[in-house]
Amino acid sequence: xxxxxxxTLTAALSVLCVLSTAFSRLPQESAEDVKEILEKAKQEHPxxxxxxxxxxxxYHKISxxxxxxxxxxxxxxxxxxLMDPPLEDEGVITFLNYFxxxxxxxxxxxxxxxxxYLIFVSGSxxxxxxxxxxxxxxxxxxxxxxxxxxxxxxxxxxxxxxxxLMFSFVPDFDxxxxxxxxxxxxxxxxxxxxxxxxxxxxxxxxxxxxQILALMVFSARYLMIILLTVFFPFTVxxxxxxxxxxxxxxxxxxTVAWAFxxxxxxxxxxxxxxxxxxxxxxSFGNVGVYIVSSGLLLLVLAPLLTLLIxxxxxxxxxxxxxxxxxxxxxxxYFTRPDILDEEAGGEKTGYKEVKESAE
Amino acid sequence: xxxxIPRKAMRLMAVLTAFILFAPAANAFVDALMxxxxxxxxxxxxxxxxxxxxxxxxxxFRHVDDILLENPSLEDSATREILNMFIRxxxxxxxxxxxxxxxxxxxxxxxxxxxxxxxxxxxFLVIGMGLIxxxxxxxxxxxxxxxxxxxxxxxxxxxxxxxxxxxxxxYMAAFSLDMIGDDDSVGTGASGKGVEMQGVSxxxxxxxxxxAALLALKFRYFVVAVLAAVFPLAIMLYSFAPGRRIGGLILxxxxxxxxSQAFMALFLGIVVLGVDVAGSVATVPITEEFIFLMEITGLxxxxxxxxxxxxxxxxxFPVRGVK
Numbered sequence: 001x002x003x004x005x006x007x008t009l010t011a012a013l014s015v016l017c018v019l020s021t022a023f024s025r026l027p028q029e030s031a032e033d034v035k036e037i038l039e040k041a042k043q044e045h046p047x048x049x050x051x052x053x054x055x056x057x058x059y060h061k062i063s064x065x066x067x068x069x070x071x072x073x074x075x076x077x078x079x080x081x082l083m084d085p086p087l088e089d090e091g092v093i094t095f096l097n098y099f100x101x102x103x104x105x106x107x108x109x110x111x112x113x114x115x116x117y118l119i120f121v122s123g124s125x126x127x128x129x130x131x132x133x134x135x136x137x138x139x140x141x142x143x144x145x146x147x148x149x150x151x152x153x154x155x156x157x158x159x160x161x162x163x164x165l166m167f168s169f170v171p172d173f174d175x176x177x178x179x180x181x182x183x184x185x186x187x188x189x190x191x192x193x194x195x196x197x198x199x200x201x202x203x204x205x206x207x208x209x210x211q212i213l214a215l216m217v218f219s220a221r222y223l224m225i226i227l228l229t230v231f232f233p234f235t236v237x238x239x240x241x242x243x244x245x246x247x248x249x250x251x252x253x254x255t256v257a258w259a260f261x262x263x264x265x266x267x268x269x270x271x272x273x274x275x276x277x278x279x280x281x282x283s284f285g286n287v288g289v290y291i292v293s294s295g296l297l298l299l300v301l302a303p304l305l306t307l308l309i310x311x312x313x314x315x316x317x318x319x320x321x322x323x324x325x326x327x328x329x330x331x332x333y334f335t336r337p338d339i340l341d342e343e344a345g346g347e348k349t350g351y352k353e354v355k356e357s358a359e
Numbered sequence: 360x361x362x363x364i365p366r367k368a369m370r371l372m373a374v375l376t377a378f379i380l381f382a383p384a385a386n387a388f389v390d391a392l393m394x395x396x397x398x399x400x401x402x403x404x405x406x407x408x409x410x411x412x413x414x415x416x417x418x419x420f421r422h423v424d425d426i427l428l429e430n431p432s433l434e435d436s437a438t439r440e441i442l443n444m445f446i447r448x449x450x451x452x453x454x455x456x457x458x459x460x461x462x463x464x465x466x467x468x469x470x471x472x473x474x475x476x477x478x479x480x481x482x483f484l485v486i487g488m489g490l491i492x493x494x495x496x497x498x499x500x501x502x503x504x505x506x507x508x509x510x511x512x513x514x515x516x517x518x519x520x521x522x523x524x525x526x527x528x529x530y531m532a533a534f535s536l537d538m539i540g541d542d543d544s545v546g547t548g549a550s551g552k553g554v555e556m557q558g559v560s561x562x563x564x565x566x567x568x569x570x571a572a573l574l575a576l577k578f579r580y581f582v583v584a585v586l587a588a589v590f591p592l593a594i595m596l597y598s599f600a601p602g603r604r605i606g607g608l609i610l611x612x613x614x615x616x617x618x619s620q621a622f623m624a625l626f627l628g629i630v631v632l633g634v635d636v637a638g639s640v641a642t643v644p645i646t647e648e649f650i651f652l653m654e655i656t657g658l659x660x661x662x663x664x665x666x667x668x669x670x671x672x673x674x675x676f677p678v679r680g681v682k
Binding site for chain 1: 365372376626632636641643644646649653655674
């Protein structure tokens with residue numbers, strides 16, 4: 001058997017030798033080509049598999065995050081719109097009380113100085129009137145800052161109720177629609193990543209960024225409401241003092257704008273939902289995805305829009321017009337001298353006519 | 360047993376043949392694995408360096424209250440030198456202006472209107488010169504007022520003010536390092552797998568966020584130093600009717616940029632408070648990811664606080680006589 005083994009081995013070696021001779025007898029150019037291809041395969045293919053492994057790893061990591069954020073955002077969209085900070089929490093109250101405590105001496109000094117100005121300094125009637133108005137505002141302000149929390153809660157309750165009412169108009173509202181752009185652009189991202197890793201990352205921004213920015217706007221409102229609540233006593237003080245009244249008015253507008261943001265958000269969400277429903281039956285393109293993307297973009301820009309609306313309402317003196325101007329002008333209309341003159345004139349005319357007819 | 364020998368030989372032959380035939384491919388895969396290993400080690404080294412940079416920034420952020428409380432020194436600094444230079448430059452000008460106004464008042468002015476104008480200018484000049492002489496003390500008063508308000512607010516903050524930002528940066532850095540392909544020594548427990556460029560992009564965002572917040576704090580310090588240096592010039596400009604608007608603007612901006620440290624402290628306190636009370640929000644389940652987003656939003660807004668204060672709280676300085 002040993003002989004057989006030796007024979008088999010010798011045969012195999014001979015086959016190898018023959019094969020190698022056959023390869024060595026290939027034309028030189030072909031041999032070079034084959035060698036080059038083999039070298040390339042040796043160098044590139046394993047590297048390529050390693051690279052693909054890396055991309056799949058990245059894909060897996062990111063897809064988890066996209067899925068999480070999309071799901072979290074869509075499931076809680078209505079909750080985010082209606083999210084108000086817990087102002088009655090002990091932490092907020094302690095911080096607010098500290099600011100009220102800080103303001104007490106400032107109010108005392110302000111009232112004292114205005115009183116001194118009113119009694120000893122003010123010469124002109126304008127200065128005296130201004131100081132009087134300041135003193136009344138300061139005393140009213142002192143009362144108002146103790147009501148900071150109920151006032152802010154009222155300011156948050158109204159938009160909360162309004163947005164809840166708006167959501168009640170669409171009982172079949174499904175927040176899942178707001179995940180469509182993420183799914184749509186994530187497909188692009190995943191496909192592109194398979195071919196070119198960094199080119200795909202650009203498409204990663206679209207599905208992630210819009211939702212994350214919208215969530216950041218919701219958290220910005222949450223923080224701003226706490227900030228403006230804690231700052232409210234200062235806002236009232238600024239409104240009470242004549243030189244700082246402009247800043248106070250700006251702060252009030254800012255407070256109202258951030259408080260009423262849920263109304264704008266609810267409006268945008270509902271309009272987007274209705275817009276999506278109106279095109280969802282259509283067979284062409286992905287119009288729905290772009291409608292929802294625009295809705296998300298509007299949610300990101302909503303604070304700016306709300307602030308613009310509040311500023312425009314303030315600039316148009318809408319409240320003044322409705323509450324003060326209308327009543328005043330109505331009152332003025334019935335008491336204006338020309339009406340009385342007209343009536344008097346009417347009497348005169350009538351008198352003239354009677355006189356003429358008598359004559 | 361004897362019959363098994365050729366089979367064994369055949370197996371050996373097969374193995375040898377397979378080895379000879381697949382040797383180049385096997386070699387290539389071994390090469391690739393080695394390259395992968397090297398690449399992984401290189402990535403780990405890079406990740407470690409990035410981690411160190413981020414941790415350095417996080418360490419700087421751990422002392423954010425000290426950075427926030429810093430104001431330019433008026434004792435012995437470049438700011439003080441420039442301030443003194445302006446005082447030295449302006450005092451002779453003031454003296455000349457006072458003498459000229461006095462001469463005008465005594466010998467030249469004929470009309471009551473001119474006399475009254477000269478008297479008012481004379482008064483402004485005397486007060487202005489006095490204020491310029493004590494401008495460094497006025498600034499010191501402003502700085503110490505702002506410092507004590509800021510310290511008081513920081514002291515009443517519901518928690519350590521750096522906590523949310525260190526947490527946010529740590530969260531994002533861990534995610535990025537995990538993506539780069541961190542090893543166990545870094546502490547994330549991930550394997551040697553990973554991609555570099557994408558992970559670095561996230562690390563870059565983390566770094567930029569921390570750097571932006573620190574830069575905003577440092578930028579405030581720099582602006583306050585510059586405005587403090589030109590403070591006497593602002594007083595001088597405010598003394599004369601033609602320069603009252605620009606002088607008032609500089610004085611107003613000095614006050615606002617100095618006090619913006621108190622607003623930054625307030626905002627830091629608000630973010631800590633917001634994160635602390637987030638658990639009581641009724642409408643949404645607050646997850647760690649949302650807390651992270653809240654902290655990132657706070658970090659971004661903190662960088663904007665001095666600019667918002669400087670541009671929104673303006674127009675309170677009286678600039679009478681200027682239309």
